Amino acid sequence: MRAPKTGECYCGCGKPTKSYFAEEGGHDLKAAAMLHFIKYGTTNMAAILHEEGFGPEGENLTEKAKARGYQRLIDALKGLEWA
Numbered sequence: 001m002r003a004p005k006t007g008e009c010y011c012g013c014g015k016p017t018k019s020y021f022a023e024e025g026g027h028d029l030k031a032a033a034m035l036h037f038i039k040y041g042t043t044n045m046a047a048i049l050h051e052e053g054f055g056p057e058g059e060n061l062t063e064k065a066k067a068r069g070y071q072r073l074i075d076a077l078k079g080l081e082w083a
């Protein structure tokens with residue numbers, strides 16, 4: 001799946017961009033939060049994962065990604081572990 005680059009930020013703010021989101025940052029996160037709220041009624045990722053059947057009492061998200069052959073994605077996301 002690939003989105004076309006239109007020159008306008010995908011969050012809906014209307015700002016111009018050479019990529020998918022406005023250059024000052026945060027517009028991708030704002031878009032994700034709005035999409036999650038529209039689809040699930042919350043921006044709480046734990047609640048969304050629970051709704052989708054993932055989490056400590058459900059399916060293991062990382063193991064599912066591995067089973068689907070998404071190891072490169074898992075490795076790339078390791079850099080996002082802040083704590």
Ligand SMILES: [Zn+2]
Pocket residue numbers: 009010011012013014015021022027
């Ligand atoms: Zn934007």
